[in-house]
Amino acid sequence: MKGLQSPSFNSSVASSLQYECFEDVESTRVKNYVKETLKSRIFLGRYIERRLINQRVGYRDIVVVSAAELELKRDLLEVQHKLSSAIKVSWIGITDTDSIGCSPAGGVCICTEIDNQPFGAFWFQIKTLKFRDEEVIVILKCIRHITDGFLEVEPILTGGTTKKYKETSLNKAVDVSLNETYNDIVVNLKSALSISNVKDFFTFLLAFVIAIFTGSTAFVNFLGNFILALIREMSNFVKNSTPMFLGVLDFFSKIVGGFYILLAMLFKQQAPMPIDKRRLTYYGSVPRQDVTYDDGQFD
Numbered sequence: 001m002k003g004l005q006s007p008s009f010n011s012s013v014a015s016s017l018q019y020e021c022f023e024d025v026e027s028t029r030v031k032n033y034v035k036e037t038l039k040s041r042i043f044l045g046r047y048i049e050r051r052l053i054n055q056r057v058g059y060r061d062i063v064v065v066s067a068a069e070l071e072l073k074r075d076l077l078e079v080q081h082k083l084s085s086a087i088k089v090s091w092i093g094i095t096d097t098d099s100i101g102c103s104p105a106g107g108v109c110i111c112t113e114i115d116n117q118p119f120g121a122f123w124f125q126i127k128t129l130k131f132r133d134e135e136v137i138v139i140l141k142c143i144r145h146i147t148d149g150f151l152e153v154e155p156i157l158t159g160g161t162t163k164k165y166k167e168t169s170l171n172k173a174v175d176v177s178l179n180e181t182y183n184d185i186v187v188n189l190k191s192a193l194s195i196s197n198v199k200d201f202f203t204f205l206l207a208f209v210i211a212i213f214t215g216s217t218a219f220v221n222f223l224g225n226f227i228l229a230l231i232r233e234m235s236n237f238v239k240n241s242t243p244m245f246l247g248v249l250d251f252f253s254k255i256v257g258g259f260y261i262l263l264a265m266l267f268k269q270q271a272p273m274p275i276d277k278r279r280l281t282y283y284g285s286v287p288r289q290d291v292t293y294d295d296g297q298f299d
Contacts, residue, residue, distance in 0.1 A: 060111040
């Protein structure tokens with residue numbers, strides 16, 4: 001008959017209803033547990049940015065929990081694990097910094113909604129957890145803003161001991177790397193300073209010294225021959241060029257002397273004609289005649 005159903009179908013329906021009822025009870029228990037675990041918890045965190053999570057969830061404000069909040073970080077990771085296993089949603093507002101690309105590495109982030117607050121460090125309080133269709137969001141309350149100057153004075157609030165531990169670990173790693181480098185250098189030196197290498201080194205050194213000595217001797221011999229040849233050629237040059245040099249000096253001296261003689265002739269004064277004292281002239285009624293005496297008459 002059509003109105004009758006098989007016993008197997010009824011049992012499957014009953015089991016599915018029982019499973020769904022168990023699932024609802026388990027999810028309700030997990031929700032209550034996580035709310036009781038995180039509700040009214042006060043912690044130090046830093047509001048760093050506002051980011052788009054995905055198209056369904058939209059934008060959320062990212063708060064990085066301080067490294068000093070070790071207990072809260074452990075509880076947040078536990079809550080994240082329980083929610084991911086008990087509730088099927090696309091996003092849980094608790095995650096680690098590595099998965100979303102925030103710093104510092106190994107930290108815990110809370111994706112929440114913050115209104116009208118600047119970026120920076122705050123004392124936060126967890127009010128509650130809201131379970132939406134696509135996400136689980138942690139509702140935070142900003143209690144007090146903390147300045148960076150206060151954090152510098154009190155580094156323990158930002159996990160200063162953790163930083164010191166990291167610096168110590170880094171120093172240890174540097175020391176280990178230096179020790180490894182030193183060991184490598186020692187091994188390379190031991191392999192380089194073998195008997196055959198030392199023998200080859202001294203052989204090369206002896207050959208190098210002999211080459212320097214022979215090269216120096218040849219260079220000194222060549223330099224001496226070159227200097228002697230240069231002196232000989234210089235003496236020949238002086239011997240052959242001396243007459244020519246003297247002739248050039250004589251030529252220029254004649255030019256200068258002639259120039260001075262020319263100047264002396266140009267500026268020399270004209271002397272008057274000398275009077276001939278042996279010539280007598282008579283003046284009177286007798287016509288003037290000149291009497292010239294012969295010098296031979298008085299001999």
